[in-house]
Structure formats: C-alpha cells, structure tokens
Amino acid sequence: MKGLLCLLVGLIGSATGEITRGEIGGAKFMIAAPETWQGKLVLIAHGYRPEGNPLDAEFDTKDEFAAPLLEKGWGIASTSYRRNGWIVEDALLDLKALRDHVVKEHGEVKRCLMIGSSMGGLIGTLAAEGALDRVDGVVAIGAYLGTQEREGFHPALTWQPKAPLIYLTNQDELEHPKHYRTKAGPEKTALWVVKRDGHCNTSDAERLQALLAVDAWVDGTVPAKEKDGTVYPPVRESTAKKVDGGLEGKVTLASESWGNLSTGFVAADLTALGLKSGDLAVVSGSKGKLAVKVVGYRSDVATGEGALYLTPNGWVAVVINGGNAAKAIGVTTGDAVVLAK
Numbered sequence: 001m002k003g004l005l006c007l008l009v010g011l012i013g014s015a016t017g018e019i020t021r022g023e024i025g026g027a028k029f030m031i032a033a034p035e036t037w038q039g040k041l042v043l044i045a046h047g048y049r050p051e052g053n054p055l056d057a058e059f060d061t062k063d064e065f066a067a068p069l070l071e072k073g074w075g076i077a078s079t080s081y082r083r084n085g086w087i088v089e090d091a092l093l094d095l096k097a098l099r100d101h102v103v104k105e106h107g108e109v110k111r112c113l114m115i116g117s118s119m120g121g122l123i124g125t126l127a128a129e130g131a132l133d134r135v136d137g138v139v140a141i142g143a144y145l146g147t148q149e150r151e152g153f154h155p156a157l158t159w160q161p162k163a164p165l166i167y168l169t170n171q172d173e174l175e176h177p178k179h180y181r182t183k184a185g186p187e188k189t190a191l192w193v194v195k196r197d198g199h200c201n202t203s204d205a206e207r208l209q210a211l212l213a214v215d216a217w218v219d220g221t222v223p224a225k226e227k228d229g230t231v232y233p234p235v236r237e238s239t240a241k242k243v244d245g246g247l248e249g250k251v252t253l254a255s256e257s258w259g260n261l262s263t264g265f266v267a268a269d270l271t272a273l274g275l276k277s278g279d280l281a282v283v284s285g286s287k288g289k290l291a292v293k294v295v296g297y298r299s300d301v302a303t304g305e306g307a308l309y310l311t312p313n314g315w316v317a318v319v320i321n322g323g324n325a326a327k328a329i330g331v332t333t334g335d336a337v338v339l340a341k
Contacts, residue, residue: 259324287330
C-alpha cells in the first residue's frame, strides 16, 4: 500500500503473545497481540507532546493496565501520531490507520475501545461522537477539550456522543468534563473523579477499572454515572540495595518523549532515607546528578527544577518539570540509579 511501511519484530512471552513495531505514514506504532485473539482492541491516544520531541509509541505490556487485558485475550495498540504538536485531526487518521493495520495482521476487531489522556481525551471524545467510526466506547483521562490557543472549546465537538464515554478525571481538572456532560447529558457520559491533584495523575488500576466499566456498558451494564474512581496503591516491598550514601534501584521506564523516569523505588525507600514531602534529595546516574524535591506531583516545582514523587501506582518517579531527567543524569530503561538524601 502506498505510503505504508511496516517493520514487524519480536515474539515475546506467552502472556502477551506477539509484539510488533513499525511505521504507518510516518507514525510509529506498537501492537501487543495476545496468543489467543478475542477480537477486542484497545487503542491508546496519547496527549500533546512538544514539537521536536522524539516520536514514541511505546507502552509497558507488563504494567497493571496492559497485563490483565492481554491475559484476557485483548489486543492493545498505540501510535506516536505522524508528528508531535497540536495534531487532533491527523491523530484520528493515524488511529484509524493503526486499527486497519490490526485488522489486516490479526483479524476482525469485534470491539474497539479507546483510552486517551489530555489532548488524547479530546481525541477520544471526538471518536465517541463519530469522528472515528467503529469505536464502541471511550475512557478520557484528564481530558482537555479546548483549542491549541486555549480559547473556548474545540469547534469540532458536537456534544452528541454515540458511544459510552467515561471521563476519569483528577479532582482539580473537572471543568471541561463537567461542561461536556452538562451540554451532552448523562445518557452516554459518566464522570469518575480521582481524589488527588495533578494532570492525568491516575493509576493503572484506575484506568483499567474505567475501561472494563466501559466494556460492560457496551454490553448493557450501565455503570455509576458519577463515582469516586480512586484506587489506592498496594503497599510495595523495597527491592533497593544499600550503597554508600543511599539506595540503588532501577529505572523501570525512561520516557522517550519526555525523559521522565519511572523507578523501582517505593514509599518504604523514602522512609528508609528519612525523606518526606518538601525535603531535597539527589538522584545519580552514570553521567550526572540531579537535585530533586520530594513533592506530591511534578507541577509542584518550578519549571526547570527536579521533582521526586510517589506515583498513583506506588512507585517513585523522577522528573524535571519542563525538562528531561533521563538526559540530565544519562540513564535509560534498565539502568541503575542511586537515591540519596
């Protein structure tokens, strides 16, 4: 097909089956297909990424969102979109091309659900309204429903969703989802509030809960239309190793697009080091050190400053607000890092 380049690689463990990566029309993609395909597909619609950042379609097949779906025989697919920036219309085309590719390679999609964050929540809302056909249900996380210029609401919105739509939203980001439900009505919309602050600051378990509820809604089991969607993380045991001056752990995921670091550190490690909210710490990698402040969320520090916080999944994240922590200390996924007070 003209303009289509697919680079298929890799067969992985039995729980996840086959993972393929490639490119369609300039957009990178990643597909995780289970060994026994049940015909259910989850499309991931990511949020805004600055122009100039690397294109990235990666997701973690072993996290507490993806792994249970793959075990159920669902497929999961993600696209980088063909470019970064404010790309709502092109993103819808890239998501359609990705779904068509899944059909070609893996067979009929009997049910297609979408989960989108931030700008991806707008894309998901438009898909629920029919901008992308054959989408059966949507979860929109921290949905930003405005324009690039932040003036009013996106002009393509019809306020008439055709597919069930759950807004999973942090308590400090309720304005847009509430406005949409007021105009669209409650028949096809639900609002699940996560009782913590932060943009799209939701856990794998919270996202999975909402997605399974949308799936059941498609089958006729209508969920609570307004609900506390908070799921508190389990108590996680430390796997860190004591070293001179601190604790050594692993980078479990370094975001290609943002340079944010997910780590294997847990709350017990912060306690062991005597770190509490507001304290300063140092994270060291192979090529540098980063001063960080222990906070509730990344936006609690000024632009350009380092932040360390416990994610809703119960793991420690290391970020630079508006910067790239991975580059700052020279690490990538799987590398060791040292955390010290």
